Amino acid sequence: MSASAYVQLVDLAKYFGKVKALDGLSLDIAEGELVALLGPSGCGKTTALRALAGLQALDRGQMIVDGKDVTYQSANKRGMGMVFQAYSLFPHMTARENVEYGLTLRANKTAGDKRKARSAELLELVGLSTHANHYPYQLSGGQQQRVALARALAISPKVLLLDEPLSALDAKVRTQLREEIRRIQVELGTTTLFVTHDQEEALSIADRVGVMRNGRLEQIAAPAELYDRPNTAFVAEFVGLTNPIPGKVSGGSIEVLGGIVKTLPGSISLGSGLALVRPESLDVVASNSGDATVFSASFLGASCRLSVLLADGSRVTAQVPSPDAVGLHAGARVKVSLLDLPVFVKAVG
Amino acid sequence: MKQSIWVRLWRWTIISFVAAYLLVPLYAMFDFSTKSFGLGDKGRNFRAWKMITEQTDLWPAITRSVITAAIVMALIIFLIVPTAIWVHLKLPALRRPFELLCLLPLAIPAIVIVVGIAPLYRWISINISESPITLAGVYSMLILPYTYRSLSAALDAVDIHTLSEAATTLGASISRVIFGIIMPTIKTGIVNGSFIAIALVLGEYTISNILNFKTFQVVIAQIGRNSGTVAVAVSLASLLFVILLLLIIPTKKRQGTVLDVDIA
Numbered sequence: 001m002s003a004s005a006y007v008q009l010v011d012l013a014k015y016f017g018k019v020k021a022l023d024g025l026s027l028d029i030a031e032g033e034l035v036a037l038l039g040p041s042g043c044g045k046t047t048a049l050r051a052l053a054g055l056q057a058l059d060r061g062q063m064i065v066d067g068k069d070v071t072y073q074s075a076n077k078r079g080m081g082m083v084f085q086a087y088s089l090f091p092h093m094t095a096r097e098n099v100e101y102g103l104t105l106r107a108n109k110t111a112g113d114k115r116k117a118r119s120a121e122l123l124e125l126v127g128l129s130t131h132a133n134h135y136p137y138q139l140s141g142g143q144q145q146r147v148a149l150a151r152a153l154a155i156s157p158k159v160l161l162l163d164e165p166l167s168a169l170d171a172k173v174r175t176q177l178r179e180e181i182r183r184i185q186v187e188l189g190t191t192t193l194f195v196t197h198d199q200e201e202a203l204s205i206a207d208r209v210g211v212m213r214n215g216r217l218e219q220i221a222a223p224a225e226l227y228d229r230p231n232t233a234f235v236a237e238f239v240g241l242t243n244p245i246p247g248k249v250s251g252g253s254i255e256v257l258g259g260i261v262k263t264l265p266g267s268i269s270l271g272s273g274l275a276l277v278r279p280e281s282l283d284v285v286a287s288n289s290g291d292a293t294v295f296s297a298s299f300l301g302a303s304c305r306l307s308v309l310l311a312d313g314s315r316v317t318a319q320v321p322s323p324d325a326v327g328l329h330a331g332a333r334v335k336v337s338l339l340d341l342p343v344f345v346k347a348v349g
Numbered sequence: 350m351k352q353s354i355w356v357r358l359w360r361w362t363i364i365s366f367v368a369a370y371l372l373v374p375l376y377a378m379f380d381f382s383t384k385s386f387g388l389g390d391k392g393r394n395f396r397a398w399k400m401i402t403e404q405t406d407l408w409p410a411i412t413r414s415v416i417t418a419a420i421v422m423a424l425i426i427f428l429i430v431p432t433a434i435w436v437h438l439k440l441p442a443l444r445r446p447f448e449l450l451c452l453l454p455l456a457i458p459a460i461v462i463v464v465g466i467a468p469l470y471r472w473i474s475i476n477i478s479e480s481p482i483t484l485a486g487v488y489s490m491l492i493l494p495y496t497y498r499s500l501s502a503a504l505d506a507v508d509i510h511t512l513s514e515a516a517t518t519l520g521a522s523i524s525r526v527i528f529g530i531i532m533p534t535i536k537t538g539i540v541n542g543s544f545i546a547i548a549l550v551l552g553e554y555t556i557s558n559i560l561n562f563k564t565f566q567v568v569i570a571q572i573g574r575n576s577g578t579v580a581v582a583v584s585l586a587s588l589l590f591v592i593l594l595l596l597i598i599p600t601k602k603r604q605g606t607v608l609d610v611d612i613a
Contacts, residue, residue: 055517155520
C-alpha cells in the first residue's frame with residue numbers, strides 16, 4: 001500500500017447471503033486521480049462505491065480517506081459528492097436550490113451571498129447558468145445530470161463518486177457529458193471514483209481503470225496498459241474484442257498462425273493454448289496463395305473491419321487501416337498473420 | 350366534420366349528466382331550505398338560513414370539529430407520513446403487514462370499534478378530558494386506510510431511495526431527508542390524503558354520537574330533529590364552504606418550500 005494514497009480501501013467484503021458482492025477488494029486512489037471501476041453487472045463495483053459513500057455497511061474491511069478512517073462514519077458526515085444513475089434532483093427545488101442544498105446543511109451555514117456565488121459558479125462550470133431557476137421537470141436528462149454533478153461538487157467533496165451517471169442518457173449526450181466530467185474533474189483536481197459497465201466510457205476518461213469480477217479487482221492499470229497487456233483472460237476478453245486462436249506455447253512465446261509472438265505474464269507457460277488476439281493485431285494481406293478467405297468486410301472510416309474465414313474453418317475478426325484494405329472484399333483469398341505484439345494465452349477449454 | 354359534431358354532442362351530454370348528478374341535489378337542498386311551511390306563508394323565505402345563527406350548539410361544535418380535524422392533520426403530517434416514509438425507505442419487509450394494519454379500520458364496522466373503545470373513552474373522559482377533541486385519537490385510526498393508500502401511491506411514484514441517498518451524501522440527517530426532501534416531493538399525496546381524512550372527521554357520525562360527543566355532525570343531526578329546513582341549510586352551507594376551500598387550495602401552489610425543518 002502506497003503511503004501517498006489519498007483514498008485507501010483495504011480488504012473490503014460484503015456478502016448478501018451466498019452472493020459475494022465484495023470479496024476482499026483493495027484499492028488505492030491518489031489525490032486528484034480519476035479511477036474507473038469496470039465490470040459486468042453484479043461484480044460488486046457499485047457496492048464498492050456505495051460503501052465508500054457510507055450508504056452500504058460492510059462485513060469486513062477498512063476505508064481511509066485523507067488519512068482518516070471513515071469506515072464507521074455515517075454517510076451524511078463523510079463529505080462525499082455523489083452522482084447517481086437514476087435522476088436524483090429534488091423535484092421541488094430549482095436547479096440553483098438543488099446546487100445550494102448541500103451548502104445550507106453545512107455546520108457553519110454558508111452565508112446566503114456566498115452560497116449564491118458558489119452555485120452560480122458551479123452552474124457556470126456545467127454550462128447551465130441560464131437554467132438556474134428551472135425545476136428538474138423542465139430540464140432534459142443530460143441537463144439534470146449536469147445539475148446533479150454541480151450539486152455534488154458544491155460541497156467541495158473529499159471524493160467525487162459517480163455511479164453510472166451517464167447510463168440513462170442517449171449516446172450523443174453521453175459522449176459529450178463524459179468528456180465534460182473529465183474536463184471539470186481535471187480543472188478542480190477532485191479525486192474521483194467512477195463506476196461503469198461501459199468500457200469505452202472507462203477507458204476514455206479514467207487515469208486508471210480497475211476491472212472487477214466477483215467482488216475482487218482483477219487488474220487495475222492505465223487504459224492503454226489494460227488493453228495491451230491484460231493480466232488475466234477475463235480482463236483480455238472483457239475489455240475490447242479478442243479472437244481466440246489456438247497455438248503451441250513454450251518458453252514464453254506462442255506459435256500461432258505460422259508466426260511466433262511473446263506471451264504476456266499470467267499466460268499459460270506450456271502446451272496448447274488459445275491466444276487472445278486483438279482485431280488490430282492481425283495482419284491481413286491479399287494473396288492468391290493464402291489459405292484464408294475474407295467472409296465480409298465493413299468500412300468504418302479510418303479502418304476497415306474484416307471477418308476472415310481461416311483454413312481450419314474458424315472465423316476471426318481483423319481490423320486494418322483503410323488504405324491497406326483495398327482489394328480485401330468478400331471472397332478474396334488472403335494470408336493472415338500476427339503483428340509482433342505480446343498476446344495473452346489462456347488454457348484451452 | 351359530421352363526426353366531430355356527434356362527438357361534441359356526446360361530450361356535452363355526458364358533462365350535462367354529471368353536472369345534473371352533482372347540482373340537482375344541491376339545488377334540491379337549497380329549494381327545501383327556502384320553502385315556506387308555515388301557515389299563511391307564501392313563496393320563498395330565508396328563515397331557515399337566518400336561524401343558523403341562532404343555533405347556540407352549532408358554533409362550539411364547529412370549532413370543536415375543526416380543532417379535531419386540525420389535530421388529525423397534525424398527526425398525519427408528523428406521525429403517519431414519516432412512518433409511511435420510514436417503512437418504504439428502511440423497512441420494506443414491513444410494507445405488507447403495515448398496509449394490512451392500515452386497512453383494518455375499513456374491515457371493522459364502526460359500531461364494533463365503538464363498543465371496543467367505549468370503555469377506553471370512559472377512562473379518558475374521567476382522567477384526561479371530556480372534550481370531543483380526544484376523538485382525534487380514534488379518527489386518526491379511522492382515516493388510516495384512506496390516508497395510507499394515497500401516501501403509498503405517492504411514495505411509489507417517486508424514487509425516494511435515490512432522493513434520500515442524494516440528500517444524505519450532501520449531509521442531511523434522516524429527519525431532514527423526511528421533512529425537507531421527501532415530504533415536499535409527495536406533497537400532492539399528503540394533501541389528497543388529508544382532504545379525505547378531514548372529510549371523514551367532519552362527517553363521521555356513529556362513533557361521536559354513541560360516545561356522546563357533540564361534534565358538528567352530531568349537532569346537525571340534532572338540529573334536523575327539531576327543524577328539517579335549518580339542518581338542510583346548515584348542510585348546504587358547509588358543503589359550499591368545503592367546495593370553496595377545494596377551489597382555493599390548489600391555486601396556492603409553489604409558494605416556498607413546505608416544512609423545511611429539522612425536528613431532530
